[in-house]
Amino acid sequence: MLCDQEVLAKSVLSPKQYLERLAAKSDTAAYGAKLLSYQMVQVQCFEDPVGFLRSLDRAGFSLIHLRRQTFAQTLSLSTAHRSNLYHQEKKGKKREALRFEVDDFMRRLEWNELLLKYEERCLQDFPHLRLSYDEELRGPEAQQAAAERVFDWIGVPPSPQPVTTRLKKVLPSKPSDAIANYEEIISAMDRSGLGHLKPE
Numbered sequence: 001m002l003c004d005q006e007v008l009a010k011s012v013l014s015p016k017q018y019l020e021r022l023a024a025k026s027d028t029a030a031y032g033a034k035l036l037s038y039q040m041v042q043v044q045c046f047e048d049p050v051g052f053l054r055s056l057d058r059a060g061f062s063l064i065h066l067r068r069q070t071f072a073q074t075l076s077l078s079t080a081h082r083s084n085l086y087h088q089e090k091k092g093k094k095r096e097a098l099r100f101e102v103d104d105f106m107r108r109l110e111w112n113e114l115l116l117k118y119e120e121r122c123l124q125d126f127p128h129l130r131l132s133y134d135e136e137l138r139g140p141e142a143q144q145a146a147a148e149r150v151f152d153w154i155g156v157p158p159s160p161q162p163v164t165t166r167l168k169k170v171l172p173s174k175p176s177d178a179i180a181n182y183e184e185i186i187s188a189m190d191r192s193g194l195g196h197l198k199p200e
Contacts, residue, residue: 001156002026004033008044015044016055029156037115049122062154063128070116071199072134074109075175099180102188109194129153175199
């Protein structure tokens with residue numbers, strides 16, 4: 001089984017045909033790729049995103065929605081933008097809390113909420129496997145169970161070996177440990193009507 005990278009991060013003439021060509025070239029039992037919603041909106045500029053997903057569904061692709069809490073997604077992307085570090089393979093030293101510009105963080109938070117709603121609207125009419133990034137990828141046992149759900153969903157035998165990852169968590173578990181002006185951010189969320197997105 002091969003899970004490719006973000007192969008639609010650059011605009012292509014026919015995204016469906018491009019994915020089909022990549023799948024046809026793969027010599028594994030299953031081929032997959034990662035598609036982010038912002039790429040559908042800002043890169044591929046789909047006028048009919050539901051029609052695109054319908055064409056994939058009819059072509060035999062299995063859809064998986066990896067959903068992340070909006071606040072956690074915003075914090076992760078904001079931190080990566082500041083540090084230019086999106087992944088790490090070794091446990092690093094404890095990171096200092098960052099101070100974020102409030103208005104910028106709020107814009108990112110609102111945009112990520114809109115993207116999540118966009119994803120859910122696009123997928124609502126199609127069979128798809130829904131995974132929670134925050135719950136089902138939290139640790140080795142949860143990751144193993146999630147992987148087995150994916151294997152079952154796409155119709156391939158489970159891996160004879162436990163699933164593993166080289167990647168280590170970049171941010172601390174508590175958002176308040178990652179944001180120096182955490183209370184300022186939370187207050188801005190309450191004032192702007194985004195208090196429902198506060199981390200639990």
